[in-house]
Amino acid sequence: MKVKIESSKIVKPLYDDGTAAPPPGAGGEWSPLSVFDKVTYTEHVALIYAFRPPSPPNSDLELGLAKALAVYREMAGRLGDGPDGLGRSVHLNDAGARFVEASVDGPLAASLPLLVRPSPVLKRLHPSSIDDDDGRPAEELVLVQLTRFSCGSLVLGFAGHHQIADGQSAGNFLVAWGLATRRISPVAPAPVCDRATRFAPRDPPLVAFPHRETEYKLPPLQAKKKHETDEDDDEEEFAETAAHEKVKVHKMHLSKEFVARLKARAAAASSSRGYTTFQSVVAHLWRAITAARGLGAGVGTKVRISVSGRTRMRPPVPRDGYFGNLVLWAFPRADAGDLVARPLGHAAELVRAAVAAVDDAYFRSFVDFASSGVVEAEGLVPTADSDQTALCPNLELDTWLGINFCDLDFGGGCPFYFMPTYFPMEGSLFLAPSFLGDGGMEAYVSLFDNHLEEFKKICYKIA
Template sequence: MKVKVESSRIVRPRYEDGAAAETEWMPLSVFDTVTYSENVAIIYAFRPPNPPSAALEDGLARTLAVYREWAGRLGRGPDGRRAVLLNDAGVRFVEATVDAPLAVAVPFRPSPEVKRLHPTIDDGPVEELLQVQVTRFSCGSMVLGFASNHSIADGQATGNFLVAWGLATRRLPVEPLPVRDRSTRFMPRDPPIVGFQHRETEYKVPAQPKKREADGGEVDYEVDYEEEEEEIGAAAHDKIKVHKVHFTKEFVARLKARTSSGLPPSRRGYTTFESVVAHLWRAVTAARGLGAGETTNIRLSVNGRARMRPPVPRDYFGNLVLWAFPRCDAGDLVSRPVQHAAELIHRAVVVVDDAYFRSFVDFASSGAVESERLVPTADSNQLVLCPNLELDSWLGINFYDLDFGGGCPFFFMPSYFLMEGTLFLVPSFLGDGSIEVYVGLFENHLNEFKKICYDIA
């Protein structure tokens, strides 16, 4: 697929009254600073007719006037805390073309080629917090590549922004307006109540420099392993592949029925999320060949909006995600029925409630992170997670509601993301309740996973 970039420019907020907004610092919340500090890219595909780029750019400028953070720049405020400078510096808007029909040119499957459909995010820090690429094809179809900094917004907030962009492009009011109080909403309690373990959960002690004895002497000295780690990472990188699995509506229904069989009548059955994740956890563990005596865990994102009390509005703009970590002996996980895995997931997620979120706020605001030099466990520099997994579910996010005037997208997918042990759950573009799963594993493990991923044990 040959993508020709036609133009690249900065789009700044456009205010209805024409007056520029005041420049100010907005501190990041504790949830913003504990999440992955990386750029994340997603891909949309639209059938014709599609609006001209001028209309998309105008709608983006109007939306940025409401979601100012995207047009700002990350830095440290006057108090030294990480913050967004709301200076309306703008976002990047790229126009590109492909001299071929969409159906012929675009691989609607995990492939490095899809990375050509969004601005580059792999070449180090990017100044703009949001970049978009509009690629038009000879058939009139359009692909939107959306790349954004995760420190600014989680999936829920990003989905809300995209819907707002569609409304603004159609000259409709942006409703409801985002809730933009990240710097004041999550205040620690007085006195603080840290009732859960947050060290080695959301935070960890950074790895210490390794030492090695010098030849012919007894003095240890520090060794720089950065070059060695890069070589190991490059070798692993070449062996990791991403595969898309399609679970039909019927398969999901059978899986839920199997997972919930045997529960007492008073007990609610396991959810789609719990059932599907339990099945995937067992299948990946089996495909990896992990056995008894080796512990495996899975990092699951938990949205705090509905869990905190009082609930945080769905339109809150920022990050509000923590994680649940169900864990199990690998041999036990595979040998016992899927209900066992689903119950481990259910219990781990239930614990991440209002009390847990409040405890995290108190701990993260206590000064312990700074004094102990703790760093987030959410580390995007990791390349291999085996024997563990990380799963992000986008099943409840309104990504398919984006409409620029020609209708909603007919396809949606994450970019090609190479990290062994990562899984993305995405609602199928068929809109019938089926699910797409993007699975990143070592190639030999992935081949085994393909053989067993549709077996309901």
């Protein structure tokens, strides 16, 4: 697939009065990152959409983006160190988003295998500045590329900086962009941008959980000096010895019928309850990948699972209003041999219990810990590490099943395809809705080549 770049520009916010000037008194402020923004990944998260023709011209999408940025001003800002000791903040300077127009001299149908079998070619559908050769991240917090195919189909490559918005917030922004493009006013949902003040610590604070070992850690060199025989060091060494192996991304389709069979098998091992679709699917993938990796007794394995605090905190945080990050992680753990040998319901129970434990008390405890100054005093760094390339024997899971990503409509209808871009971090998993119309889902699995071949042989076996 040969992608020709037609133009690249910066799109700045366009306000209701038709100017690029912010409202009176709204120029140049800084919005400090919250404790949840600071602990997440410092990278752009990239998505791919495909739309059938007809779709509005690029000029309409550009105008819609400008209007959406006027409502979601943080997306048009820049990250930096704020004045007067504010620390890491978003500068609301209306600097704008990157907007790239591209074309492919051929029909999208000829390139559809790239969507079915993710490969590095998918990165051509995003602005190249996401992956600068010098390793520096793009300064724009939003980057989009519109790639037009000869058949009239449109592929949108979207990338948003994770420290500005989690999945739910990014989904809300995209929906707002679609509404603005369709000239529907007011743009909704209207963002609640109070990340700097919403999560105040309690007085007195109550740190009731081990956040030093969960969301934060010592920098690698200090950690090695302090814990020469720590289990995490063993896990890192395990991953590093295999890092030379090739990593591939595989898309696994889980039909509605297959998921129903997973849930039934998980429930069969439970005396008191059944398990949700999420718990059953994650348990199955965890066991199958552990078996495919050839991990046995004595090797610890865990899954890092994103958990949203929007409905868990008390009072609840507006799901379609709050703009920013509000995610922590659950870590179900097991001995690899025990995990594979015991029934599916055992793994499902580990997932259920770990996620349930990340409740309001846990979120409040984290706020108190992260606001106490201990992170800065001890030089702690987030465990959410964007530079990791291999997670074996562990996994990291992100689910987009309950997020409104697929509600994006520029005027020609919702996308007929949606997926994460090519992301070859070994051990990463993405769950996304399926567009096959069977009520199923897609799992994007990144593994070392030899492990992936074994995974393909066993991934549909329900044990």
